Amino acid sequence: MNILICGGRLEADYILSAFKKRGNRIVVMNPDEATAELLSEHYDIDVVKTDPTKIYSFELADVFDYDLVVSLMDRDCENFVVCKIAKELFNIKKAICTVSNPNNVAIFQRLGIDSPISASYLLKERIKGESDVESIFKTLSLENEKIVITEIKIGEEFPCCGRTLMDLKLPATGNITCIFRDPEVIIPRGSTMIEEGDTIVIASAPEHQRELIEFIKGSDEDA
Amino acid sequence: MRKPRKSKSTTVVIGSSRLGASIASMSSMDGIYTTIIDKDPSSFKKLDSGYSGLFITGDAEETETLRKAHIEDAKECIIATGDDDTNVFLACLVTGLYKVPYVIVRLRDERKAALLNDPRIKVISTAMLSLQSYKSIRALEE
Numbered sequence: 001m002n003i004l005i006c007g008g009r010l011e012a013d014y015i016l017s018a019f020k021k022r023g024n025r026i027v028v029m030n031p032d033e034a035t036a037e038l039l040s041e042h043y044d045i046d047v048v049k050t051d052p053t054k055i056y057s058f059e060l061a062d063v064f065d066y067d068l069v070v071s072l073m074d075r076d077c078e079n080f081v082v083c084k085i086a087k088e089l090f091n092i093k094k095a096i097c098t099v100s101n102p103n104n105v106a107i108f109q110r111l112g113i114d115s116p117i118s119a120s121y122l123l124k125e126r127i128k129g130e131s132d133v134e135s136i137f138k139t140l141s142l143e144n145e146k147i148v149i150t151e152i153k154i155g156e157e158f159p160c161c162g163r164t165l166m167d168l169k170l171p172a173t174g175n176i177t178c179i180f181r182d183p184e185v186i187i188p189r190g191s192t193m194i195e196e197g198d199t200i201v202i203a204s205a206p207e208h209q210r211e212l213i214e215f216i217k218g219s220d221e222d223a
Numbered sequence: 224m225r226k227p228r229k230s231k232s233t234t235v236v237i238g239s240s241r242l243g244a245s246i247a248s249m250s251s252m253d254g255i256y257t258t259i260i261d262k263d264p265s266s267f268k269k270l271d272s273g274y275s276g277l278f279i280t281g282d283a284e285e286t287e288t289l290r291k292a293h294i295e296d297a298k299e300c301i302i303a304t305g306d307d308d309t310n311v312f313l314a315c316l317v318t319g320l321y322k323v324p325y326v327i328v329r330l331r332d333e334r335k336a337a338l339l340n341d342p343r344i345k346v347i348s349t350a351m352l353s354l355q356s357y358k359s360i361r362a363l364e365e
């Protein structure tokens with residue numbers, strides 16, 4: 001793949017180290033003298049010390065028909081211009097850039113930039129993802145929060161999946177009181193097997209709830 | 224050149240540069256509802272004393288600032304900040320997202336006009352204009 005990397009400092013260095021190994025042809029344009037020098041010392045690639053927001057830079061670097069441009073300039077509008085020059089005037093197929101204003105992710109996409117990436121936007125998406133994971137645990141408190149009922153949906157990656165309650169050796173601090181396997185409600189015995197997609201209901205004291213959830217879910221390393 | 228319409232047309236000028244401020248003053252004194260946007264409120268001093276439009280202090284690259292200027296209702300937008308990349312981005316933004324029907328953009332690097340292939344966008348290139356006046360001055364002398 002032919003790749004053009006514009007601007008950036010540590011990010012450019014990091015991307016270069018990742019892509020260099022895969023037999024890609026890479027050209028770097030960097031407006032900063034020191035960075036350009038550093039990158040050309042680190043890697044055996046063409047580094048052009050020039051401002052990537054100028055059309056003549058693209059001519060100089062001879063990047064017509066490249067497959068990918070990665071733009072890591074400081075300002076969002078610079079990244080916009082770099083991607084636009086690349087796509088519209090030099091026929092570069094795909095444009096990826098960083099944006100600092102997370103609102104610009106949607107705007108850049110609507111204006112034809114394939115993949116704008118914003119750290120804050122990714123963070124927000126990640127937090128949304130994390131809270132989705134949490135939402136598979138539903139909790140109900142009874143008797144002034146002395147008893148909690150926890151509902152957990154079983155995923156295939158859970159260590160308890162495919163095991164009987166007898167094998168499971170659930171900590172004595174809680175009890176699986178009920179399994180919902182659409183459309184059936186099962187009152188489990190020792191021989192009942194837990195299957196993917198089951199919703200299990202555990203009764204316990206609140207202080208043991210987290211420990212039980214972790215037991216069912218498996219710790220992160222096991223998952 | 225297009226004649227300014229006297230009715231309820233609105234003009235948004237982004238960048239209170241010499242050019243931006245002059246156009247805003249002219250359009251306001253022609254009776255057009257005019258709004259001028261600049262990051263730096265001290266740049267509004269460049270406006271003519273006859274200017275009776277609105278002032279918005281803010282970064283036009285922020286959606287919030289453009290909304291305050293009611294960009295979606297503008298009949299015309301003049302983009303004249305000091306930075307070409309900002310100008311190119313804003314021109315694409317106001318035509319692409321806010322559907323402004325008529326946009327004039329000032330560029331220093333006239334080659335970037337190639338990025339604005341939209342019939343709604345007209346480019347004023349200061350370098351080209353200076354070159355033209357240079358040529359006409361020389362032509363007079365010869």
